[in-house]
Amino acid sequence: MTKADIVSRIADETGMEKQDVQTTVEAFMRSVRDGLESGQNVYLRGFGSFVVKTRAAKTGRNILAKQSIQIPAHNIPSFKPAKDFVENVKTQVKVK
Numbered sequence: 001m002t003k004a005d006i007v008s009r010i011a012d013e014t015g016m017e018k019q020d021v022q023t024t025v026e027a028f029m030r031s032v033r034d035g036l037e038s039g040q041n042v043y044l045r046g047f048g049s050f051v052v053k054t055r056a057a058k059t060g061r062n063i064l065a066k067q068s069i070q071i072p073a074h075n076i077p078s079f080k081p082a083k084d085f086v087e088n089v090k091t092q093v094k095v096k
Helices: 003-014 018-037 083-092
Strands: 042-044 048-055 058-062 067-071 074-081
Touching: 003 018, 018 042, 018 048, 074 083
Parallel strands: none
Antiparallel strands: 042 048, 048 074, 058 067
């Protein structure tokens, strides 16, 4: 499902114009991104949480140069779905 699919579906369900829905969806995504980039977690009850996780520093390997490299500690965005969301996916989506 793409952003265009989401916009079309919301427009069909609400009767809103697609352009208005697209503006709203993009504003939502921008708000989540801005929150995470400023170090804040974003909690959406019943859906899940967008959180900033810290990865510890570690030693990696550049196999082409055959050298060890130090990978510094860094933050990454992550999504943790709500329990109900996980259960619905488990029970409703067939295993391929």
